[in-house]
Amino acid sequence: MKTGSAFFLSGAMALAAVTFAGTANAADTAPNDVAFNEMQVSESLTGMPGDPAAGADAFKNRKLGNCLACHTTTAMESELFHGNVGPDLDGAGSRWTEAQLRAIVVDAKQVFGPDSRMPGFYSLHVGKNVAEKFHGKTILSAQDVENIVAFLVTLKDE
Amino acid sequence: MKTRLTIISLAGGIALGCFAGLAHADPVDDTLEIDGQPMITRAPAPEGHPFDEVLSGWLFREAETRAVEADSFQNPGMLEVERAAEIWSTPEGTAGKSCETCHGDVSESMKGVGAHYPKWDKDANRPINIELQIDKCRTEQMGAEPYKFDAKDQKAMTALIKNQSLGEPMSVDLSQGDMQSWWDRGKDTYYTRTGQLNLSCSNCHEDSMGNMIRADHLSQGQVNGFPTYRLKQSALVSLHNRFRGCIRDTRAEFPKAFSDELMALEVYVTWRGTGLSVETPAVRQ
Numbered sequence: 001m002k003t004g005s006a007f008f009l010s011g012a013m014a015l016a017a018v019t020f021a022g023t024a025n026a027a028d029t030a031p032n033d034v035a036f037n038e039m040q041v042s043e044s045l046t047g048m049p050g051d052p053a054a055g056a057d058a059f060k061n062r063k064l065g066n067c068l069a070c071h072t073t074t075a076m077e078s079e080l081f082h083g084n085v086g087p088d089l090d091g092a093g094s095r096w097t098e099a100q101l102r103a104i105v106v107d108a109k110q111v112f113g114p115d116s117r118m119p120g121f122y123s124l125h126v127g128k129n130v131a132e133k134f135h136g137k138t139i140l141s142a143q144d145v146e147n148i149v150a151f152l153v154t155l156k157d158e
Numbered sequence: 159m160k161t162r163l164t165i166i167s168l169a170g171g172i173a174l175g176c177f178a179g180l181a182h183a184d185p186v187d188d189t190l191e192i193d194g195q196p197m198i199t200r201a202p203a204p205e206g207h208p209f210d211e212v213l214s215g216w217l218f219r220e221a222e223t224r225a226v227e228a229d230s231f232q233n234p235g236m237l238e239v240e241r242a243a244e245i246w247s248t249p250e251g252t253a254g255k256s257c258e259t260c261h262g263d264v265s266e267s268m269k270g271v272g273a274h275y276p277k278w279d280k281d282a283n284r285p286i287n288i289e290l291q292i293d294k295c296r297t298e299q300m301g302a303e304p305y306k307f308d309a310k311d312q313k314a315m316t317a318l319i320k321n322q323s324l325g326e327p328m329s330v331d332l333s334q335g336d337m338q339s340w341w342d343r344g345k346d347t348y349y350t351r352t353g354q355l356n357l358s359c360s361n362c363h364e365d366s367m368g369n370m371i372r373a374d375h376l377s378q379g380q381v382n383g384f385p386t387y388r389l390k391q392s393a394l395v396s397l398h399n400r401f402r403g404c405i406r407d408t409r410a411e412f413p414k415a416f417s418d419e420l421m422a423l424e425v426y427v428t429w430r431g432t433g434l435s436v437e438t439p440a441v442r443q
Contacts, residue, residue, distance in 0.1 A: 062372075066372075068372060069371050069372040070371060080373070081370075081372045081373040082370070082372075083369065083370045083371045083372050084369050084370050085362075085366045085369045085370070085371055085376070117357065117361045117365060117366065119354070119355045119356050119357070120356065125356075126353065126354050126355075126356050127350075127351035127352040127353045127354070127355070127356040127357065127358075127408060127410060128350055128351065128352045128353075128410065129352050129353065129410040129411045130352075130353055130354050130409060130410055130411075131353065131354070131406075131409050131410055131411050132411065134353070134354040134409045137354070139354060139355070
């Protein structure tokens with residue numbers, strides 16, 4: 001009897017862990033635990049290398065990175081409407097290291113200072129009155145960030 | 159029919175614009191006349207303003223959109239203004255009065271009025287805008303219900319009254335009542351970052367003015383054309399609707415229309431456009 005209920009309990013916990021993994025992977029570094037060291041984040045947030053092709057998709061997707069809202073890059077020339085609030089990203093992979101690019105995407109304010117307009121895509125340092133459905137959530141998942149960083153690394157000078 | 163053709167050609171223009179849109183990201187060097195009447199689209203900024211010159215949003219729009227606004231026969235917003243002229247003369251409420259009963263000809267009694275709101279309202283002990291002034295007349299003089307926020311007639315009547323100030327430079331009187339503290343509060347809101355995207359009004363309309371944010375050309379965010387006719391929505395859009403839309407886009411909860419927070423913001427941003435002609439109903443994409 002006692003064994004039975006203990007078994008049931010651990011089963012329920014396992015189920016809870018699986019459900020949680022649907023929104024944030026347990027192996028991912030949590031947003032508040034990301035280690036910035038001299039404006040760099042050296043460790044992959046997922047512990048794995050990102051996928052540059054998936055990163056290109058997340059980069060242009062208006063519901064994910066929507067990076068084209070503010071940046072131009074000739075790598076995306078076939079896409080309509082590039083913004084120019086932020087700098088052109090051609091050659092970004094030559095100007096910055098992977099660890100620097102990761103730091104900028106995770107929380108640009110840690111690199112460029114508090115006045116930067118760039119949102120922190122994997123940060124919980126956000127503005128006032130965040131809408132309820134975004135409470136405690138980051139704009140991108142750790143996987144999205146790693147994929148976008150992998151894409152940015154490919155933007156080398158000719 | 160003419161309007162419809164314009165909208166189709168506009169959509170074509172946007173599709174072709176795409177990457178090349180970057181080439182003309184500065185405000186245009188052009189002058190606006192609406193039916194031949196010159197509009198002030200560039201004015202020296204008032205003292206304490208972050209810019210030297212205040213610029214109408216008209217200067218940031220595509221040529222086709224600018225052309226629609228310059229011709230009131232093409233401007234679909236004018237159909238709503240004309241419809242509101244009929245509402246002006248139609249009795250409503252228990253007192254059996256229309257706006258006209260007290261105010262007579264709208265083109266005479268309302269000339270220049272809309273250019274100087276929000277105004278301090280002693281009874282409410284706060285500033286009120288044209289929408290709330292209309293509601294005050296409806297409830298206190300006509301025995302009618304106040305309009306629901308963004309009711310079609312509320313937007314049309316506001317546009318009618320502001321349109322009687324077409325060309326008149328905007329200004330707000332900050333010496334009335336407690337207007338100065340509302341201006342202060344509005345300024346705080348303007349510079350406060352909100353939402354998951356962590357952006358303030360100033361991040362786009364001051365720091366990034368003239369840049370493109372995806373397909374949109376960021377203007378100074380002036381309010382001299384509200385309610386504006388938005389081609390995308392085929393409808394008039396009120397100022398508080400626009401405020402709420404911007405705040406929502408930062409992924410923040412947005413305040414109620416006509417709340418203290420947004421009324422203070424209206425006071426402040428109206429001041430930021432001091433000297434610009436009222437262009438209501440301006441035309442936007």
